Amino acid sequence: MKPVMAPVQMFLLLFLVQTGTFFINFPSLMIKAAGRDSWWLFFILGLLHFPHLWLFERFYRDFKWTKFISLLYGIYWFFAMVSITSYTVYTLNVYAFPKTPTVVVILLITLVLLSASTSKTSTSVNLGVLMLPLIGVFLIFLMMSINNLEWTNLFPVGHMTSKDLFRGFFAAQLPFGGMELYLLFRYLTAGKIGNAKLMIYSGIWLVFFMFMLILSLAFFSLKEFTMISEPIIYLLKSQEVTFAERLDLIFIYIWLAWSIISLCGIAFAIMRLMNIHRVKKPNYVAAFLCIPYIPLVWYTATKTGTELNGRILTYGHMVFAFILPLIVILFNRYKGRKEPAK
Amino acid sequence: MKKKVLLILLLLPLLSGCWDELYFKDLQIVTLVGIGGEKGDVTVHYSFPSVSGGNGVEYLTAKASGSSFSDARNNMNLKTGKVLDISQLQVLLLSDKSAEANIFDYLDSLYRTPRNRLSSHVALVKGELDAYMGNGKNENSGKTQDTPEFLTQLMDTIKEYSLSTDYNVQDMGSIMFAQGQDLALPLLKMSEESGQPELDGTALFNDFTYTGKSLDITESKMLNILQHNTGKFLRDTYIFEVQGREVPVTYEFIRSRKNWDIGETSITIRETIHVEIDEYSVTPVIGKGEFAELEKKLSAAIENDMQKTVESMQEAKSDAIGIGRRVRAFHHNLWEKGDWHDTFSELDIQVKVKVKVERTGILD
Known part of the structure; x- marks a missing residue:
């Protein structure tokens, strides 16, 4: 496989895929599951992000992208794209476009995705740069709520039952989603990636999600999380600024761009799998995949559909980021098979 | 050419206007x-x-x-x-x-x-x-x-x-x-x-x-101080006896610092309040030991009003200050005693106020 990106491009793409879309509802899911204990529980689990990536870096050459494995991951990523798009469409319908026909929103998103994924590799790789200033703006406006935070909301801790702990562990998996892409992206990345780079990336990822979680927990009271499913957007909605009536709407559009770039990252991975296995006319295959994609998104762009997709994605993450890599790597090491060094 | 035609076709639905515009x-x-x-x-x-x-x-x-x-x-x-x-x-x-x-x-x-x-x-x-x-x-x-x-x-x-x-x-x-x-x-x-x-x-x-x-209005102002949620200005007037006559004294709140001592059956609320004197017709404020005396009188008056405010809230079983948030977070035994509204209304809550006159306006 020919390297097509530098480590910094790879980490940016991975960051956008891991953070895009679900960061707005992750705090609610986590807090509903583990209550006030959610912040420390997620912090401890988040510390495992670095060793997980370190293991991927250490053994990625033992993870051979056979046709069967590629097909499995291709299906999983296709499903992840359906889930992310359906959640994006649902949220847009609720906040921004309640009267716009759902199919129009889906079509427009799909066309953007198709266009980006059939473009040159550099388009998908560099698209994330657009988000960098917008992420900064997003974080600054979230910080406007700092005077309304109630720090006692973070305490007391240690009142979780074992059931809450399990539910919290399950909910905490969502932000980890997409890290299996490292196994593929690493092949496409030139140069050496040391522990320091991995640690910096994991640190940024952890700080980002801890910020979202603590901000939400300190802003809303615990009972409100049973009603508010997107606390980050709701928090922005409650901020009063002089230049816009609805701050949430501006950030919904930023979040939409974030989600689309995140989807482009996953679509890029699927296109690369086709490239690895020399699939003929991959652009036509991508266009053909839109045929099941659109109705699947349409069908699941509902409250219950998105919730079900979220649960399946969490299980999927456990299989495709933990179990399957472990089995494949152990099997290949046992058999002595590995991808040739670049 | 094909791409341009495709692009135009894709943009056509947007020309019909947004479904959500009002x-x-x-x-x-x-x-x-x-x-x-x-x-x-x-x-x-x-x-x-x-x-x-x-x-x-x-x-x-x-x-x-x-x-x-x-x-x-x-x-x-x-x-x-x-x-x-x-x-x-x-x-x-x-x-x-x-x-x-x-x-x-x-x-x-x-x-x-x-x-x-x-x-x-x-x-x-x-x-x-x-x-x-x-x-x-x-x-x-x-x-x-x-x-x-x-x-x-x-x-x-x-x-x-x-x-x-x-x-x-x-x-x-x-x-x-x-x-x-x-x-x-x-x-x-x-x-x-x-x-x-x-x-x-x-x-x-x-x-x-x-x-x-x-x-009432005075108690409402006290509530704002107790909540540490004051607006841009907070002013109030008391009538004190100075040099044998009754003098209106108006203060303007600058800032305050709180210290809550939460025990099993009692709570002591200590507030150190920094104020500016807005009205004091027996000028100068500083002189003949009046400054300390004024701080003492203001402390006693505000303490009295704050105590009344707390008692009114206890009577209504309404913890508008949010003491319960601190109790829930760090004093779990007290929180677990029962319904917080009942616990709050039965607690012995004492308010201690210390006023520091920081400024006296452009007059002494």
């Missing part, structure tokens, strides 16, 4: 809403500006009933030319009688609809809501009173001058659902003298319901 000309923007009635039979009052020929902006009113807030709004649309739109709401009024039941029952729709504004002012009103909606005629001019605009300005003044609590729709929701703090809203009444609304005090809530008890 024109101001099709809507009637409502700036003041009042909710009355009771659960299952809610009456919603609307007041909205209308440009009348030659007379400038006039406020029109309308009201409708229904089984809920949304139902009343739907019924309202049966009898208005334009659809009433509350997305630019400035003030939300709740009738004191209606607030004696769970107020969230009336408000769910306000929080659920994304277009609604969450930063609107909220107040409780005494008496009939009709009087507050601007449909009364001024006896002198015969014109409709601009009560909605007046109310918006009054609420801004209340916030700016710390005359009562300053909670918007979002804050109200958060506090109602919070464990360890109760809601307190500005309580308005109609002035018999001016025929306009005026602040009567601060209404105390117990969870989602109005207790029927309220704080």
Whole structure:
């Protein structure tokens, strides 16, 4: 496989895929599951992000992208794209476009995705740069709520039952989603990636999600999380600024761009799998995949559909980021098979 | 060429206009809403500006009933030319009688609809809501009173001058659902003298319901200090005996520092308050040991008012300060004693105030 990106491009793409879309509802899911204990529980689990990536870096050459494995991951990523798009469409319908026909929103998103994924590799790789200033703006406006935070909301801790702990562990998996892409992206990345780079990336990822979680927990009271499913957007909605009536709407559009770039990252991975296995006319295959994609998104762009997709994605993450890599790597090491060094 | 044609075809649906656009000309923007009635039979009052020929902006009113807030709004649309739109709401009024039941029952729709504004002012009103909606005629001019605009300005003044609590729709929701703090809203009444609304005090809530008890204006200011949630200004006046005569002393709050000592059966609230002297006709303030004496008198007076404020809240079983938040977070044994409202009302809460005069204005 020919390297097509530098480590910094790879980490940016991975960051956008891991953070895009679900960061707005992750705090609610986590807090509903583990209550006030959610912040420390997620912090401890988040510390495992670095060793997980370190293991991927250490053994990625033992993870051979056979046709069967590629097909499995291709299906999983296709499903992840359906889930992310359906959640994006649902949220847009609720906040921004309640009267716009759902199919129009889906079509427009799909066309953007198709266009980006059939473009040159550099388009998908560099698209994330657009988000960098917008992420900064997003974080600054979230910080406007700092005077309304109630720090006692973070305490007391240690009142979780074992059931809450399990539910919290399950909910905490969502932000980890997409890290299996490292196994593929690493092949496409030139140069050496040391522990320091991995640690910096994991640190940024952890700080980002801890910020979202603590901000939400300190802003809303615990009972409100049973009603508010997107606390980050709701928090922005409650901020009063002089230049816009609805701050949430501006950030919904930023979040939409974030989600689309995140989807482009996953679509890029699927296109690369086709490239690895020399699939003929991959652009036509991508266009053909839109045929099941659109109705699947349409069908699941509902409250219950998105919730079900979220649960399946969490299980999927456990299989495709933990179990399957472990089995494949152990099997290949046992058999002595590995991808040739670049 | 093919790409250009494809692009043009893709852009065509956008030319037909956005499905979600709303024109101001099709809507009637409502700036003041009042909710009355009771659960299952809610009456919603609307007041909205209308440009009348030659007379400038006039406020029109309308009201409708229904089984809920949304139902009343739907019924309202049966009898208005334009659809009433509350997305630019400035003030939300709740009738004191209606607030004696769970107020969230009336408000769910306000929080659920994304277009609604969450930063609107909220107040409780005494008496009939009709009087507050601007449909009364001024006896002198015969014109409709601009009560909605007046109310918006009054609420801004209340916030700016710390005359009562300053909670918007979002804050109200958060506090109602919070464990360890109760809601307190500005309580308005109609002035018999001016025929306009005026602040009567601060209404105390117990969870989602109005207790029927309220704080007076001084107590409301004390509550703001105790909550550490003062507006831009907070001023109050006491009459002290100085050099054998009664002298009004006005202070302006600068800042304060709190220290709560929470025990198993008692709580001591220590407040160190820094003030500026705004009025003291026996100048100079500094001289003949009067400065220390003044600080002592102010400390005693404010301490007395704060103690009364706490007692009023205990009597109403309404922890508007939010002591319960701290207790819930760090004193779990006390929190677990039972329902916090009962525990709060039975606790021995002592207030200790130390006032430091930091500035004396441009006069000594």
